Structures are given as structure tokens and as C-alpha cells.
Amino acid sequence: MVKPCREKVLQQENVYCVYDEAKIANFSPEMLSEHYWQKHNAVSGSAQGRGTTWFISHQQQQWVLRHYYRGGLIGRFNKDSYWFGGQKNTRAAREFSLLLTLEQLGLPAPQPVAYRVKRQGLFYRADLLSTRIQDARDLVGILSDQGLDESVWADIGATIRRFHDHGIYHHDLNSHNILLDRENKVFLIDFDRGEQRAAKPSWQQANMERLLRSFRKEQNKIPGFHWQEQHWHMLMLGYRQSQ
Structure with a gap:
């Protein structure tokens, strides 16, 4: 409690x-x-x-x-x-x-x-x-070094869904603001300009589209970045299954 x-x-x-x-x-x-x-x-x-x-x-x-x-x-x-x-x-x-x-x-x-x-x-x-989230790194740092299992991608999507189900709007949902600790537990950080609002598909979808753009941006910027479009589908599977 x-x-x-x-x-x-x-x-x-x-x-x-x-x-x-x-x-x-x-x-x-x-x-x-x-x-x-x-x-x-x-x-x-x-x-x-x-x-x-x-x-x-x-x-x-x-x-x-x-x-x-x-x-x-x-x-x-x-x-x-x-x-x-x-x-x-x-x-x-x-x-x-x-x-x-x-x-x-x-x-x-x-x-x-x-x-x-x-x-x-x-x-x-x-x-x-x-x-501070103990022993945690952001996704960009992790994916610059290694890939993630399918179950972890699903957990990322499911965690974001938990926030959305409570009407939590993250103004800047991107791959830098998602952390994993040593046990691969998922955390969201940096809620500047975020708010709790009525849960609606319009802003929730915009949140997810912003995150997708973030992954694509890092993929184009960082050589050997361990992210592909299929990982997004894994993430979204976890997101949808949590509804």
C-alpha cells in the first residue's frame, strides 16, 4: 500500500x-x-x-x-x-x-x-x-547495445496501456523516456506537460504514433540500433491484449 x-x-x-x-x-x-x-x-x-x-x-x-x-x-x-x-x-x-x-x-x-x-x-x-529508478537504462541506450525478447516488447506495450487506461497522457512519449531495470520491468519517466484526462482513442493513438516516430528516428541515427518494424508489432500486441 x-x-x-x-x-x-x-x-x-x-x-x-x-x-x-x-x-x-x-x-x-x-x-x-x-x-x-x-x-x-x-x-x-x-x-x-x-x-x-x-x-x-x-x-x-x-x-x-x-x-x-x-x-x-x-x-x-x-x-x-x-x-x-x-x-x-x-x-x-x-x-x-x-x-x-x-x-x-x-x-x-x-x-x-x-x-x-x-x-x-x-x-x-x-x-x-x-x-530515481534503480539500475535502469532507457530504451535507446539498451537498443544501441542489444536486442530485446518478444515478451519484453509486449510488456512495454502493456505498461503503456496501463497508463492510458488511467487517462495518463504523456506529452513526450519517446524511446528515451521508457526505462527497463535489471529485471526488465518497464517504467515511464519525464511527465513534464503530462496530465490525467478522459481516456480517448484520439490522443492515445497520437501518443503511440509519436513513440513509433521516435524508434524510427533512432534507427536512422544510430548504426546497429536493435530495432525493426516487427518489434513495433510485438509492442502493439502487448498494448492491445491489455485492453
């Missing part, structure tokens, strides 16, 4: 934080900065994407710290500043809330730990701290 989130709010001038007291003790806003963890020698690694994702080891817990960055053309001119339309509408607050929903539903995804919003006039910047 999932423990209830002990959600706490901490506000200091223009900094607004929410954290789960059950997961993080003696919280301070500085914990949403990589510099804090670097000073405490608690950074265990990092990964590069749109920005740097930091892996944190703290009191036998493994976390992921991510700053919100803009993508696309606008990101070239404004890398991390967003229009402020209320705390509940910030990217960090919305993702924290969705991760909390996923945790309560028992879906395989990171759990929310804390978020921070720094307001600057009409704009804000934000950071999110969540749990």
Missing part, C-alpha cells in the same frame, strides 16, 4: 517550495540546486538532455534533480524562464501533482520528492526533485 504524501509548503520571499515530508527530512530550498549537493559530495552522476539532469545520493535514497528548460526555437532566446500564471499552473507544480497521482495509482514511474519555483516579476524558473 502506498504511503500517503505528507505534502508541505515552504515559502521564502520569491521562492515557493512544496515537498513530501515522508521522503525528505530537514528540507531547505537549496536542496533544489545541484550546487547544494555538490558541496555535500552527494552528486552520483549526471545525464545530458535539454539540460543537465543530476543524480543525487542522500541518506540511502537515490534522487533525480532536473531544472526546467525550454525547447525548440524559443529555447535559443529564453532557455528557462516561463510566464507566471499562478503557483498551481507552473510546470513544476503540475508535474509534481501528476507524479503524485501516478504514485497513488501504483503506476511504474518516479515518485515526487520536492519542487521549487523562483518567481521574478511576471516570470518564474523551476526545479523538480524525484526518485
